[in-house]
Amino acid sequence: MPSMPPATTRRPKSRDDFEIAIICALTLEADAVIASFDHHWDEDNGPSFGKARGDPNSYSTGVIGSHNVVLAHLPGMGKVAAGNIAAFCRMSFPNIILALVVGICGGAPLYEDTPIFLGDVIISTGVVQYDFGRRFPDKFEMKDTLSESLGRPNLEIRSLLAKLTTARQRQKMTRASRDFVGRVPDTYPGRSRDILFPAGYRHKHQDSRECTVCASCCTDADTVCSKALKASCEELGCDIKQAVRQIPGNKDEREPSLMIHFGTFASGDTVMKSGKDRDQLIREKNVIGFEMESVGVWEVFPCIVIKSVCDYADSHKNKDWQDYSAVCAAACTKAFLGYWNSTKRIIDAKAEEEELQERILKSLHFPEMNQRRSIVASEAPSTLKWIFGGSRPQTFDSRSSDGGRSDNDSTEAADGSTDQDSDLGEHSDEVGDSHDCYEKRPRVPKHLNVDNHSHEHETFEPSLTEKDGGNFKTWLTSDQLIYWISGKPGSGKSTLMKFLLSDSRTLAALEKWHEDVVIVSHFFWKPGSSMQKSFKGLICSIAYQLLSHDPNLIGYLHDTTATFRKSSPSDWDQDQLCKSLYSYQDQTSQTICIFVDALDEARPGQDTLDTLQFIKSMVSPKTKICVSSRPEPLFKHQFSRYPHLQMHELTRLDIFEYSKANLRQLTILDSQELDLSELAWKVAELAEGIFLWAVLVTQSLVRGLNNGDSEQEIEQRLNDMPKDLMSLYRDILRRSAEDLLIYRKYVSTAINLMRIAFTRKSPFSQVTAFDCMMVMEPDLLERYAVLGDQVPNAELDAKTEVMRKRLNSCCPGILGVIPSSWAVVFTHRSAEEFIFETEEGQRLWQPYRIPRAELLCRSFKAIVAMNRFKSIWDSEDFLKMLYEWDESQEFPPGIYGFFLELTLGSYKKGFISPPPANHDSELGPKDFVGRFMLSAFRCGHRPFVLGTLKTLEPCVSHDTICCILDLICDEWLRLGRPGTLYMIDNIFEQGYNPNWTMRRTNISHPMGSLWFRSLISILKWVIRQRTNHFYELYDMNPRATGIFQTFRRAGAHIAATFPIYLETETPRYRINTFFRPADALGPGSGHSLLGRARFMIIEIDARTLMDYIMSWTHQDTILVGPPTDPGSAAYMKALAFGTPTSRHLYIVESESISARLVKAAEAALKFRGARSISPEDSLKEILNRCDREMADLRSYCGQTKKDYFWQGHRLWSPPV
Incomplete structure (x- = not known):
């Protein structure tokens, strides 16, 4: 699969998902690494990853390349500090598999005859601890035995290092590092500042008159003054002429050119500042760099040191190169991580991507996606060869036609339910207009002579148009982008499209245009479901197939940093899905060929226009499209200028081959006097390219x-055959008259049910043989679907099979049943047009013996029965379908209510299953029926729900109405939909x-009163919109005011108090995270304060919440309703809190302590984001103040390890 720009790295779910740690000793090192982050998780909108209890470290998290990384900040240099940091890091991030010690170091001037310059980067192949060993009286001996020294890197690291040390990979990594360094301005000191002195040339005052201590320093054992230790070479007068290496200032002065070296680091707790000691270690241990932290990390994590040389580890150290070297090390780290792929990460990422891919595929899929293609009749043997320029008979010779069966003939026969709507065409309109399709006609036997159809020619030759039918193969291999297959109804367009998709020569020819081409397709179908004839069905089908081939499409269909929540095509926005496909097509290198069949069967109007626009927008040098349709004016206008063919002008020889094969194979009696080949030619002549005819x-x-018909009777039968499809369908009905007398009621029932099903949306828009059987047996239907009686599945299967055979036999060629799904279908679009648009066809189903209202009821009962039999749809599917069905037509009185009652009854009996649990929902009824009612309300059946709730038990009714009001308030705040407030008024008017306190019910997540819940919803929305800047808050003002007024009119108390809690663990502001009603934390609610490091339980009244809301929206509180309210002053009190260092709950009993905590909480609640607050008053700092207040006040508060209650309601429980 071609490479694509990588999708955004997914946010880790927790600290457990981090595998790479970076450790820096100095702030300047950490700054350089953080600057190399491609994304900072600390600054996005997600919750903080935090750290383990007792971990004193500070961390920064982000993304480098495709890796999530955590940066640990060291409080100082040295192996002890590094070891401690690494150990704590392991505790907080337990799945780290690679640690990178990144920063600056001292370097050897020369390594294996290769000079090392300041700014060059060293990558460790090993580490030796040069200050770890044994001190003898006369010497110091380093420990270097296998059991005493540091272990070598693991196999995965060693393998990667072996790869990177190759010349090609080292060059690539060096180039990538230089590119990043080049983007960081003003850090390069200039090569003239890179000076190497002899190892014995001491860094001291060179003028003996300036310092007597330095003047006395003549041997290695002598010391220099303290001032010299801190001064620069310029200040001390170090003689540049003594330098053994210095690049002139005018050479590459402003052109950084870092190089990468690999070797062993010497690590110790002392800074190496001696040139002679440096050289000795280089000789003895073959080291290349000197640093102080890697030993501490090496023993905790698999470790690689990546450090840049900022000095030569001698006494002439200075800080001129430190900033630049830190940048070089960070740049090399970024390049290095481009090569690192841990097996676990690859496996986990692949599994996660595959899971997401499956979820997106499922959301795009609809049941009938491949149905049309599967039921289109396959090509007859020996047909359609011409489309690829294959050989075929060029003349007809009656001597080769013995009228018998050939052993070489294919045994494949038509299935009777032919839907051969395929189209091929000529090379151009001009060619088609200027040539007859057949210049020479076959000889017609005298005994088959038909008036006006005899011809004098004895041979048949294809015209130039038919010989040019191979222009399709040329199109496949060319850069032409659109091809149009047109043809009369029934000429075989769909069969040709199916053949092209299944024949390997199509792909082989396309691969001459471009390699690795992907073929996708869609078959429109007018008699099918809504998705089968809609534009949305097309784009869902195309997206589904492309995603199945190329997972890179995920990045265009979904922002992978967010949670994917779509579950069906209805969840997709049509325009957004189109834009995603266009973006993918613009940016991918994947070549695509799209086949779209039967454009004329797309829903007329906007769906057809959208389809044409989509085709024009998708074509590009990487995407070509082949379409088929009838030659209607709209499609002629759109496609006639592109390469095309006309199917009905190219199929005469195919029809001959088909008819000859079937006459030979399906004829049981011997017909020696008949020449079957000549009879087949006659059929081909009369068909005029209409394969279905x-x-x-x-x-x-x-x-x-x-x-056993005689020659004359066969002649008469052929003479009497109508010359067009509509007349032919009439003839089929006439010849089936005897059967229709017996079976007409079944055909009539099936067609009337199909008419009803056409008004329903997919997946309820099809009729099955099971439905027909049930409707024809009303007593069985009533017992099975309504009363719930048990009926053996075998009995239902047998009855359905009988119905299938009846429907197949009474109208062959017009109506058929698909065996795999029992779906009743018209064999062809023209058959549907005949049934519904001609007088003869309408007589087949009109008038119907069952009244419309009764048939509607039986139709819906049959759907319920089918669902009981096979369990296909859930309650929400039924409820959505019923709402859309009611919107699309006018039901007789009482029918709509009956459908809903039957759905509810079937739901109670278990015939209809509940929908999958919605984990995103904050509030949901606990009662089984209550959940159905909430779902019904959400799907639009609001009068039915409000009426039915009155008949339920009070606890269920109140439970459900609370959730419904929560839903309505949320809708009002999001959408401001007219009529919403009136609906709330209406609910309150019903009593x-x-x-009323919701905690008295069986609600899954008790949340206080309805009034309180509405205020929480408003505050949540106001803060979310304000902090995210989605829209100006004046849009929210009337909505908030409307809620206030509606609830106040119903008697909501301003002085009513409720407990909430403020959670401060998450630095980023999230109303759902740190401002959640404390009631939600009760036992069994699925929430617990356990593990939440910082929280405060606060008692607050409605007036205060209203004031907060209005302060956010810059309005004064509007108080309406009863003139008297107990209490008018705002009220807020701290009740209890918990802190990071204790699992006790601290009880606030002092008013003064409560006042301090309330003040801190108010600051967090009033925080409005960057537009209105200075940087030093950021939310993180505000929340930290809350933490500090709680920590300071712990000793002044009582503690409890027992359950904590508020007005009899448990708010907190100790850990078990």
Whole structure:
């Protein structure tokens, strides 16, 4: 699969998902690494990852390349500090598999005859601890035995280092590092500042008159003055002429050119500042760099040291190169991580991507996606070869037609339910207009002579147009982007499209255009479901197939930093899905060929126009599209200028081959006096390219031959055949008259049910043989679907099979049943048009013996029965379908209510399952029926729900109405939909009290009163919109005021108090995280304060919440309702809190302590984001103040390890 820009790295779910740690000893080192982050998780909108209890470290988290990394900040240099930091890091981030010690170091001037310059980067292949060993009286001996020294890197690290040391990879990594360094301005000191002195040349006052201590320093054992230790070479007068290496200032002065070296680091707790000691270690241990932290990390994590040389580890150290070297080390780290792929990370990422891919595929899929293609009749043997320029008979010779069966003929036969709507065409309109399709006609036997159809020619030759039918193969291999296959109804367009998709030569030819091409397709179908004839069905189908081939499409269909929540095509926005496909097509290198069949069967109007626009927008040098349709004016205008062919002008020889094969194979009786080949030619002549006509006529001839018809009777049968499809369908009905007398009621029932199903949306828009059987047996339907009686599945299967056979036999060629799904379908679009648009066809189903209202009821009962039999749809599917069905037509009185009652009854009996649990929902009824009612309300059946709630037990009714009001308030705040406030008023008028406490019910997540819940919802929305700047808050003002007024009119108390809690663990502001009602933390609610490091339980009244809301929206509180309210002053009190260092709950009993905590909490609640607050008053700092207040006040508060209650309601429980 071609490479694509990587999708955004997904945010880790927890600290456990981090695998790479970076450790820096100095702030300047950490600054350089942080600057190399591609994304900072600490600054996005997600919760903080925190750290383990007792971990004193500070961390920064982010993304480098495709890796999530955590940066640990060291409080100082040295192996002890590094070891401690690494150990704590292991505690907080337990799945770290690679630690990188990144920063600056001292370097050897020369390594294996290669000079090392300041700014060059060293990557460790090992580490030796040069200050770890044994001190003898006369010497110091380093420990270097296998058991005493540091272990070598693990196999994965060693393998990667072996790869990176190759010349090619080292060059690539060096180039990548230089590119990043080049983006960091003003850090390069200039090569003239890179000076190497001899190892014995001491860094001291060179003028003996300036310092007597330095003047006395003549041997290695002598010391220099303290001032010299801190002074620069310029200040001390170090003689540049003594330098053994210095690049002139005018050479590459402003052109950084770091190099990368690999070797062993010497690590110790002392800074190496001696040139002679440096050289000795280089000789004895073959080291290349000197640093102080890696030993401490090496023993905790698999470790690699990546450090840049800022000095030569001698006494002439200075800080001129430190900033630049830190940048070089960070740049090399970024380049290095581009090569690192841990096996676990790859496996986990692949599994996660595959899971997401499956979820997106499931959301795009609809049941009928491949149905149309699967039921289109396959090509007959020996047909359609011409499309690829294959050989075929060029003349007809009656001597080769013995009328018998050939052993070489294919045994494949038509199935009777032919839907051969395929189209091929000529090379151009001009060619088609200027040539007859057949210049020479076959000889017609005298005994088959038909008026006006005899010809004098004895041979048949294809015209130039047919010979040019191979222009399609040329199109496949060329850079032309659109191809149009047109043809009359029934000419075989869909069969050709199916053939092209399944034949390997199509892909082989396309790969001559571009390698690795992906073929996708969609078949429109007018008689099918809504998705089968809609533009949305097309784009969902195309997206599904492309995603199945190329997982890179995930990055265009979904922002991978967020949670994917779509579950079906209805969740996709049509325009957004189109834009995603366009973006993918613009940016991908994947080549695509799209086949779209039957454009004329797309829903007329906007769906057809959207489809045409989509085709024009998708074509590009990487995407070509082949379409088929009838030659209607709209499609001629759109496609006639592109390469195309006309199917009905190219299929005469195919029809001959088909008819000849079927006449030979399906004829039971011997017909020695008949020449079947000549009979087949006659069918091909009369068909005029309409393959479906030939199929139906051949079937009629086969029946006549098997009935023992004579030559004259066969001649008469063929003479009497109508010359167009509509007339042919009439003839089919006439010839099936005897069967129709017996089976007409079944056909009529099926067609009337199909008419009803057409008004429903997918997946309820199809009729099955099971439905027909049930409707025809009302007593069985009532017992099975309504009363819930047990009926053996075998009995239902047998009855359905009988119905299938009846429907297949009474109208062959018009109506059929798909065996795999029992779906009743028209064999062809023209058959549907005949049934519904002609007088003869309408007589087949009109008038119907069952009244419309009764048939509607039986139709819906049959759906319920089918769902009980096979369990296909859940309650929400039924409820959505019923709402859309009611919107699309006018039901007779009482029918709509009956459908809902039956759905509820079937739900109670278990015939209809509940929908999958919605984990995103904050509030949901606990009662089984209550959940159905909430779902019904959400799907639009609001009058039904409000009426039914009155008949339920009070606890269930109140439970559900609380959740419904929560839903309505949320809708009002999000959408401001007219009529919402009136609906809330109506609910309260029915006797529901806004002050009724929801905790008295069986609600899954008790949240106080309805009034309190509405205020929490408003505050949540106001703060979210304000902090995210989604829109100006004046849009929210009337919505908040409307809620206030509605609830106040219903008697909501301003002085009502409720407990909430403020959580401060998350630095980023999230109303759902740190401002959640304390009631939500009760036992069994799924929430617990356990493990939440910082929280405060606060008692607050409605007036205070209203004031906060209005302060956010810059309005004064509008008080309406009863003139008297107990209490008018705002009220807020701290009740209890918990801190990071204790699992006790601290009880606030002092008013003064409560006042301090309330003041801190108010600051957090009033925080409005960057637009209105200075940087030093950031939310993180505000929350930290809350933490400090709680920590300071712990000793002044009582403690409890027992359950904590507020007005009889448990707010906190100790850990078990």
